[in-house]
Amino acid sequence: MVFNxxxxxxxxxxxxxxxxxxxxxxxxxxxxxxxxHIYSLLFIINNPQLGKNGGLLGISMLxxxxxxxxxxFLGRKPLSVDEVIExxxxxxPSTKRSV
Numbered sequence: 001m002v003f004n005x006x007x008x009x010x011x012x013x014x015x016x017x018x019x020x021x022x023x024x025x026x027x028x029x030x031x032x033x034x035x036x037h038i039y040s041l042l043f044i045i046n047n048p049q050l051g052k053n054g055g056l057l058g059i060s061m062l063x064x065x066x067x068x069x070x071x072x073f074l075g076r077k078p079l080s081v082d083e084v085i086e087x088x089x090x091x092x093p094s095t096k097r098s099v
Contacts, residue, residue, distance in 0.1 A: 006060045008036040018067050030067045039063045
């Protein structure tokens with residue numbers, strides 16, 4: 001498998017990827033690009049119904065999380081809408097906060 005860095009588009013060897021989580025239907029792989037020094041996550045889905053590519057679909061995204069941080073946050077529950085609003089409001093001046 002050859003993976004292009006989503007930031008600089010240079011080819012990265014699969015040996016540079018670190019498996020964060022692997023399963024029969026999907027895998028999550030963390031990459032560090034030695035050229036542009038960006039972290040990225042590659043999500044690979046294995047589904048024969050996807051067609052031409054043998055059922056493999058890869059989606060990559062940039063991240064500021066290193067491998068240890070990805071592993072740390074992967075198992076946590078998502079934030080609720082109320083928690084996001086509370087965090088947002090904590091950055092507002094006290095005069096603009098709702099009660």
